[in-house]
Amino acid sequence: MHVERVSGRYIEPEIVDLDDGCLFRIHKRDVGETGAAWLAQVLAGMTQWWGLRPSDSPLGPVVPVRFERVNDLPEPFGIVVDHSSRFITYAVDEKTVSLTQYAADRLSRLATERTPRWQPLPRDGRERLSDEH
Structure with a gap:
């Protein structure tokens, strides 16, 4: 997972497929450098929990993904992730991350649309991600 902060002419936040994951392209008006x-960092970390389904397997369920702007995360956290096989929520500190509401809403929609192609990964080689973390 990669994040590119785009300058110049405004572009809508987008998620682009790559051979080694995804690229989140977000204009600098919609996210701060930090x-x-x-x-x-957080999106790359989620790859230990979620991965692409094999190309020959059926699509999975839609898993709601939400990027929620909050203003009360304790130091030193900029993003806190809460997830299960039924949802993924990124609580994003408004001051630290500086993600606009528009970008949060758009990334939520785009990520949710992609979830049928993803699956929870085994935690220890035997079990699937349960409804608990």
Whole structure:
């Protein structure tokens, strides 16, 4: 997972497929420099929990993904992730990450649309991600 903070002419936040994951392209008006680094770190970390379904397997369920702007995360957290096999929520600190509401809403929609192609990964080689973390 990669995050690119785009400058110049405005572009809508987007998620682009890559051979090694996804690229989140977000205009600098929609995310701060520190926020882009935080997002890249957290999204890369989520790859230990979620991965692409094999190309020959059926699509899975739609899993709601939400990027929620909050203003009360304790130091030193910029993003806190809460997830299960039924939802993924990124609580994003408004000051640290500086993600606009528009970008949060758009990324939520785009990520949710992609979830049928993803699956929870085994935690220890035997079990699937349950409804608990």
